Amino acid sequence: MPAVSKKGLSMPESPIRKLVPYAEKAYKANKTVFHLNIGQPDIKSPQIAMDAVTSHNLEILAYTRSEGSELYRNKIAGYFQKHNINVTGDEIIVTTGGSEALLFAMGSIADTDDEIIIPEPFYANYNGFATASGINIVPVNSKIEDNFALPPIEEFEKLITPKTKAILICNPGNPTGYLYSKEEIQKLAKIVKKHDLFLVADEVYREFTYDGAKHYSILEEESLVENAIVIDSVSKRYSMCGARIGCLVTKNKEVLKTALKFAQARLSPPTFAQIASEAALQTPQSYFDDVIVEYKERRDTLVKHLEEIPGVKVGHPKGAFYCIAQLPVKNSDDFAQWLLESFDVDGATIMVAPAAGFYSTPGVGKNQIRIAYVLNTESLIKAVHILKEALKVYKD
Amino acid sequence: MPAVSKKGLSMPESPIRKLVPYAEKAYKANKTVFHLNIGQPDIKSPQIAMDAVTSHNLEILAYTRSEGSELYRNKIAGYFQKHNINVTGDEIIVTTGGSEALLFAMGSIADTDDEIIIPEPFYANYNGFATASGINIVPVNSKIEDNFALPPIEEFEKLITPKTKAILICNPGNPTGYLYSKEEIQKLAKIVKKHDLFLVADEVYREFTYDGAKHYSILEEESLVENAIVIDSVSKRYSMCGARIGCLVTKNKEVLKTALKFAQARLSPPTFAQIASEAALQTPQSYFDDVIVEYKERRDTLVKHLEEIPGVKVGHPKGAFYCIAQLPVKNSDDFAQWLLESFDVDGATIMVAPAAGFYSTPGVGKNQIRIAYVLNTESLIKAVHILKEALKVYKD
Numbered sequence: 001m002p003a004v005s006k007k008g009l010s011m012p013e014s015p016i017r018k019l020v021p022y023a024e025k026a027y028k029a030n031k032t033v034f035h036l037n038i039g040q041p042d043i044k045s046p047q048i049a050m051d052a053v054t055s056h057n058l059e060i061l062a063y064t065r066s067e068g069s070e071l072y073r074n075k076i077a078g079y080f081q082k083h084n085i086n087v088t089g090d091e092i093i094v095t096t097g098g099s100e101a102l103l104f105a106m107g108s109i110a111d112t113d114d115e116i117i118i119p120e121p122f123y124a125n126y127n128g129f130a131t132a133s134g135i136n137i138v139p140v141n142s143k144i145e146d147n148f149a150l151p152p153i154e155e156f157e158k159l160i161t162p163k164t165k166a167i168l169i170c171n172p173g174n175p176t177g178y179l180y181s182k183e184e185i186q187k188l189a190k191i192v193k194k195h196d197l198f199l200v201a202d203e204v205y206r207e208f209t210y211d212g213a214k215h216y217s218i219l220e221e222e223s224l225v226e227n228a229i230v231i232d233s234v235s236k237r238y239s240m241c242g243a244r245i246g247c248l249v250t251k252n253k254e255v256l257k258t259a260l261k262f263a264q265a266r267l268s269p270p271t272f273a274q275i276a277s278e279a280a281l282q283t284p285q286s287y288f289d290d291v292i293v294e295y296k297e298r299r300d301t302l303v304k305h306l307e308e309i310p311g312v313k314v315g316h317p318k319g320a321f322y323c324i325a326q327l328p329v330k331n332s333d334d335f336a337q338w339l340l341e342s343f344d345v346d347g348a349t350i351m352v353a354p355a356a357g358f359y360s361t362p363g364v365g366k367n368q369i370r371i372a373y374v375l376n377t378e379s380l381i382k383a384v385h386i387l388k389e390a391l392k393v394y395k396d
Numbered sequence: 397m398p399a400v401s402k403k404g405l406s407m408p409e410s411p412i413r414k415l416v417p418y419a420e421k422a423y424k425a426n427k428t429v430f431h432l433n434i435g436q437p438d439i440k441s442p443q444i445a446m447d448a449v450t451s452h453n454l455e456i457l458a459y460t461r462s463e464g465s466e467l468y469r470n471k472i473a474g475y476f477q478k479h480n481i482n483v484t485g486d487e488i489i490v491t492t493g494g495s496e497a498l499l500f501a502m503g504s505i506a507d508t509d510d511e512i513i514i515p516e517p518f519y520a521n522y523n524g525f526a527t528a529s530g531i532n533i534v535p536v537n538s539k540i541e542d543n544f545a546l547p548p549i550e551e552f553e554k555l556i557t558p559k560t561k562a563i564l565i566c567n568p569g570n571p572t573g574y575l576y577s578k579e580e581i582q583k584l585a586k587i588v589k590k591h592d593l594f595l596v597a598d599e600v601y602r603e604f605t606y607d608g609a610k611h612y613s614i615l616e617e618e619s620l621v622e623n624a625i626v627i628d629s630v631s632k633r634y635s636m637c638g639a640r641i642g643c644l645v646t647k648n649k650e651v652l653k654t655a656l657k658f659a660q661a662r663l664s665p666p667t668f669a670q671i672a673s674e675a676a677l678q679t680p681q682s683y684f685d686d687v688i689v690e691y692k693e694r695r696d697t698l699v700k701h702l703e704e705i706p707g708v709k710v711g712h713p714k715g716a717f718y719c720i721a722q723l724p725v726k727n728s729d730d731f732a733q734w735l736l737e738s739f740d741v742d743g744a745t746i747m748v749a750p751a752a753g754f755y756s757t758p759g760v761g762k763n764q765i766r767i768a769y770v771l772n773t774e775s776l777i778k779a780v781h782i783l784k785e786a787l788k789v790y791k792d
Contacts, residue, residue: 001622001648002561002592008504008654017660045457053668054450061441061636061672096492096640099662108404112508112530128661134508134530165398196398226397240457242667244492252397258404264413265524266495271638272449272668276457 007134012127015357015370018333022340023351032348033340034383036371039174041321043239043291045280052279053272063268067260068094068247072278076247079281083206085219085230091251093259096269098204098233098246099125105229105248106133108258109198110165116200117159118168119151121175121324121358121365123202126168138164139360144315144326144368148176150184153191160191166198166229167191172205172215175358175370176324177299177317179209182216189221198255199224204233204246205320207288210296213318225251236321238280239291243273295321298373298380305384306371309391324355326368330396332356336369343390350383350390403530408523411753411766414729418736419747428744429736430779432767435570435718439635439687441676448675449668459664463656464490464643468674472643475677479602481615481626487647489655492665494600494629494642495521501625501644502529504654505594506561512596513555514564515547517571517720517754517761519598522564534560535756540711540722540764544572546580549587562594562625563587568601568611571754571766572720573695573713575605578612585617594651595620600629600642601716603684606692609714621647632717634676635687639669691717694769694776701780702767705787720751722764726792728752732765739786746779746786 016037026033067073073089080087095101110116112134118126120139130137140155142148156167167188172179180188192199201218209215218228233246248259299317306314311328329335332354339349355368373380412433422429463469469485476483491497506512508530514522516535526533536551538544552563563584568575576584588595597614605611614624629642644655695713702710707724725731728750735745751764769776 002505002588002594004504004650004654005507005510005561007507008657011503011654011657011661013657014660040458042456044455050452050454050457054452056446056450058446058638059440060438061446061638062436063637096666097662103662107407107528108400109398111401111403114401125661125663128657132503132658132661165401192398198398241459242454242457242664244664244666254400258400258407261404261407261409261524262528264410265407265521265528266493266499267521268638268640270492270640270666270669272672273666276668 007131011131012124015124016353019336019340019351022337026340026349030347031344034348034350034375034379034386036375036383037351037353039236039322039372039374040241041236041239041374042376043294045239046283046287048282049238049240049276049280053276056272056275061271064271064274066263066268068092068269068274072274075278075281080249083217085217087219087249087251091249091256093248093256093263094269094274095246095248095263097235097244098202098231099129101231101246101248102126102129102202103133104259104262105200105231106130106135107262108255110135113163114165115161115163116166116168117156117164118360120360121355123170123174124357127360137360141361141364142176144313144324147315148173148178148324150180150187153187156191160195164195164197166200168200168202170202172208172319174205174320175322175355176315177320177322178315179213179215179318185216185218185221189218189224192227193223197227198229199227200229200231202231204231204236207237208292208295208321209319210292210299211318215319219249227252229255234277234280238283240276240280243276244270245273245277295373298377301377302371302373302380302384305381309388311391321373323371323373324368325371328391329367329394331366332369334396335394338394339390345386345389348382348386350386403527407527408520411520412749415732415736415747418733422736422745426743427740430744430746430771430775430782432771432779433747433749435632435768435770436637437632437635437717437770438772439690441636442634442679442683444678445634445636445672445676449672452668452671457667460667460670462659462664464488464665464670468670471674471677476645479613481613483615483645483647487645487652489644489652489659490665490670491642491644491659493631493640494598494627495525497627497642497644498522498525498598499529500655500658501596501627502526502531503658504651506531509559510561511557511559512562512564513552513560514756516756517544517751519566519570520753523756533756537757537760538572540709540720543711544569544574544720546576546583549583552587556591560591560593562596564596564598566598568604568715570601570716571718571751572711573716573718574711575609575611575715581612581614581617585620588623589619593623594625595623596625596627598627600627600632603633604688604691604717605715606688606695607714611715615645623648625651630673630676634679636672636676639672640666641669641673691769694773697773698767698769698776698780701777705784707787717769719767719769720764721767724787725763725790727762728765730792731790734790735786741782741785744778744782746782
C-alpha cells in the first residue's frame with residue numbers, strides 16, 4: 001500500500017477536532033452544548049448581500065477573472081480608501097477566503113524550510129498553511145500578563161536568521177483579541193525594513209475594535225510600501241464565513257505578479273460568493289455600529305463574569321471576538337473533554353477550544369482556553385456559570 | 397526590498413496569458429475574436445441548480461463542514477454509484493473546484509522534490525499545482541500519431557525512481573480528448589501496484605464521451621482500492637465553472653484522513669456553490685444527452701474542417717471537448733500572436749492556445765495548438781476557415 005506524505009502526516013489537526021466525538025456524545029445524551037469554541041458568528045449576513053444572490057440572473061455560472069473582476073477590485077479599493085488605506089484595484093487579488101490569501105502569500109515569499117516569525121498564541125490554521133507550503137513557523141511568545149501585547153522587538157530580532165522571510169501578525173488578534181497600537185506597528189515596520197523582510201498582517205477583524213480604539217493597518221505605514229502584505233476576508237466583517245471570499249493586498253509589484261500566478265493556476269474564486277461580497281460593500285454603517293455594540297456588550301459581560309471566577313485570569317480583548325482565559329487546571333485538553341463527557345448544569349455544558357493548539361512552543365498554554373464570544377449575552381452568562389461550577393468540582 | 401520566493405518565480409504562467417494583451421489589442425481594433433483557447437463552455441448551467449440558489453433562504457452565510465455536508469457527500473456517492481463507481485459519502489471530500497482536489501492529493505501523497513509521472517501533453521495547471529506543492533512532474537510523451545493513446549508501459553517504468561509517488565492521468569484528456577480504454581487503465585493499475593504508487597485520475601470530463609465509447613474509471617478497477625485517487629468537479633459536467641466545487645474520492649483511509657487535514661485548514665468549501673452543486677445532481681439525463689449531441693456535432697465539424705486544411709494533422713478526440721492540431725508552422729506561440737495582431741478575415745480572427753505549454757519536455761509541441769470546441773458549429777466553421785486562410789499567408 002502506498003504511503004501518504006511526511007508533509008501530510010505532519011499536517012496539524014484543528015485544536016478542537018479531538019473534541020468533536022465528545023460533543024457528539026453530549027448531543028446524544030441530550031445535553032445542551034454552548035459553543036464557545038468556534039469563530040462562526042451568530043450575526044445575520046447583510047440583507048443586501050443575500051438579496052444580490054437571490055436576484056442573480058446568470059444563465060451560465062462561468063469563471064471570473066483569476067484575480068477577481070476589475071469592478072469588484074476597484075470597489076474593494078474604495079472600501080480600503082475609506083479606512084485610510086490608500087490602495088488601487090490592481091493592488092488587490094481576490095481569493096477564496098483569507099485562507100487562500102495566506103497560502104498565496106506564503107507561497108509567494110517563502111521556499112521550503114524558510115521561516116516566518118509569528119507572535120504566539122496565533123490562529124491555529126497558520127500551522128496548516130505553513131506545513132502545506134513546506135515552511136517553518138518560528139514563534140515569539142506573547143503573554144497573558146501583558147494582554148498579549150507585542151513582545152519586545154529584541155525577541156523578534158534574536159530569532160531572525162538567513163531563512164527568515166517574514167513576520168506575520170493577526171491584528172486584531174485571533175485568539176487573543178489584542179489590537180496592536182500604531183507604535184507597535186511602527187516597531188515592526190522598523191525591524192522588517194532593517195532585515196529586508198515582509199510584514200504580513202491578517203487584518204480580517206479590522207472593524208471589530210472597542211472602547212474607541214482605532215485599527216492601524218500596516219498599509220497606513222508608508223515606509224512599508226514594498227514590505228507589507230495584507231490578508232483580508234469578508235467572513236467575519238459581514239458574517240459571511242461560508243462565502244469564501246477574501247483578498248491579498250500589497251503595493252509590492254513582484255508579490256502581486258507572483259501571487260497572480262498562484263491565482264491563475266486555480267482559475268477563479270467562486271462566482272456567487274463574489275456577487276454577494278460585491279453587494280456587501282454597500283452594507284450601511286448602521287449594520288457595523290449595531291454589531292460593534294453587540295460584541296462590546298458580549299465582551300464586557302464575558303470578561304466581567306470570567307474574572308469573578310476564582311483562579312481565572314483573562315486577556316482583555318480590545319478587538320475581534322475572542323479572548324484567552326487562563327484556568328486553574330493543568331491540562332485544558334482534558335478539562336474540555338471532561339466538560340463535554342462528564343459535566344453539566346441542569347443538562348447544559350460548554351465546548352471550549354483548548355489553547356495549546358494556538359501555541360507553537362510545546363507545552364505552553366496548556367492551562368488556557370480560547371473563548372469566542374459569538375453567542376448572545378444571555379447564553380454567555382449561562383456558559384460562564386457552567387464554567388464556574390465546573391471548576392469547583394474538576395480535579396486534574 | 398524583500399525578494400519573492402524561488403517557488404514563486406518558477407510558478408508557470410498560463411499558456412495563453414502572454415496572448416491576452418494581443419487579444420485586447422484585437423478588441424480595440426474592433427476585430428471579432430473567436431475564442432478557441434478556453435475551456436469555458438457556452439452551455440447553460442442546469443436551471444435546477446441556478447434556481448436552488450435564487451430560492452435560498454439563508455440568514456447567515458455560515459461555514460459548512462470542511463469535507464462538505466454529509467447529505468451532499470451521500471448524494472455525490474449516489475451519482476458515482478450510477479456510474480458503476482462503488483463509493484460511499486465518507487470516501488468523498490468536497491473541495492473548492494477540481495483544482496483544490498489536485499492540491500490536496502499532491503500534498504497528501506508527495507513531499508518536496510518527490511516526482512509524479514504524467515503523460516504529456518497534459519492540463520497546464522498541473523505544473524502550477526506541482527510547483528506550489530514543491531514536487532516535480534516527470535513527463536512521458538504521448539504522440540499525436542497515436543491520438544495520444546497511453547504510451548507503452550515500459551516508458552513509464554523507465555521513469556520510476558525512489559522519488560516517484562504517483563502516476564497522474566486526465567481521462568478523458570484535456571488537452572488531447574483521448575479516452576483511455578479499460579485495457580489501458582488495467583496496464584496502469586498493474587504498474588502502480590507493482591511499484592506501490594498512487595494512481596491519480598482527473599475524471600472531470602467523465603460524461604463527455606462520443607461514438608458510444610464508455611468511460612472506465614480507475615475506481616472501477618478493484619485492485620486499485622488502496623492506490624486510486626479520483627479528482628472530480630462540477631465545472632464542466634454542469635457548465636458551472638464559476639461554482640468552484642469539486643471533490644477528491646478515494647477508498648484509501650490514510651489519504652482521506654490526510655486530505656481532510658488540508659480541508660480543515662481552509663475551513664470550508666463555498667456554501668452557495670454547494671447549494672447549486674447539490675441541486676445539480678438532479679439534472680435530468682436529457683440535459684446530458686442534449687449536451688453530448690451538441691459536442692459530438694461540434695467535434696465532427698471541427699475535425700472534418702481541420703483535416704481539409706493542407707498540412708494540418710488532428711488528434712481525434714473521443715471525449716472531453718478539446719483537440720490538439722498540428723500545424724505547418726514552426727512556432728505556434730508566434731503564430732497565435734500574429735493571428736491576433738496582424739490577421740483577420742472580414743474583421744474576424746481566432747485565439748488559440750499554443751500547445752507547448754501543455755508539454756513538460758522543452759521544445760516539444762511547438763507546432764501544435766489546442767482547440768476547445770466550446771463554440772457553436774457555425775462559429776467553429778468560421779473559425780476554422782480563418783485558420784485555413786491564415787495558414788495560406790503566414791510565414792515563420
